[in-house]
Amino acid sequence: MTKPTPIYQTTADAHGGRAGHVDSQDGQLKVRLAVPTELGGNGGEGSTPEQLFAAALASCFESAMGAAAHAENYPEFGVMGVRAEVGLIANGEPHDLTVALDITLPELTREQAQHLVDKGKAICAYSRALGDKIEYRLHES
Template identity: 75%
Template sequence: MTQQSSADAALYTTSASAHGGRAGHVDSEDGQLNVRLAVPTELGGDGGAGSTPEQLFAAALAASFESAMGAVARAENYPEFGVMGVRATTALLKNGDAHDLTAVLDITLPGLTRDRAEHLVDQGQHICAFSRALKGKIDYRLHDA
């Protein structure tokens, strides 16, 4: 179990519980999240209505990274900074008897030069909690607007 050092003051803490595994549901302690889960056909399920843990992770990763880039843009006073797009694609991989998770972030930053956009993506990687937790497991692809 990882322990938090005194230098790692928690900014936000939350918890969620799973009930029934991949074919059950997840909910948060505060009641704001209540999601039905379903096993996709690719994993032997019926593909019924519901989300997958990988979809939830992709959504969280995209939101977190977009927020990180927004924080960098504001801190560095990017006057041309406008609406951005971040699409996260996750893949569950078989690795012997275990599984791995990888992610690709497709990023569109209209209104920025290529150099400024690359800088924003690079700096976003340094402050995004998900990027830091998955260091080396995310492919960042910057697309022209």
């Protein structure tokens, strides 16, 4: 079977693990990493892999819902919010992840909002890759 050709692909290099830095090969991403105190670090300035993952998931899912709304000719609405929550569970070694998305679409009916969430699940590559590991929480406002 032939491997599909990506329509977009990027590469990032990690140096120094959780206390190091991550850079994309195109130079657009340069992130210093820090180990949080909860994981035995000093909690210094820097991001964590979990923060980067949460940011990627939230932005991808919000884009997927926006694409679904556009494709289905939803009326223009201005407020859409997606917050990703990513946590580590100490389950021995290795740790497990908890992943949740808090979704707010206050200008839509509950049915319209749920429809967009369902479409977002089908479109967002991260959602499809994670399957049922994501908890989706739809909020009224």
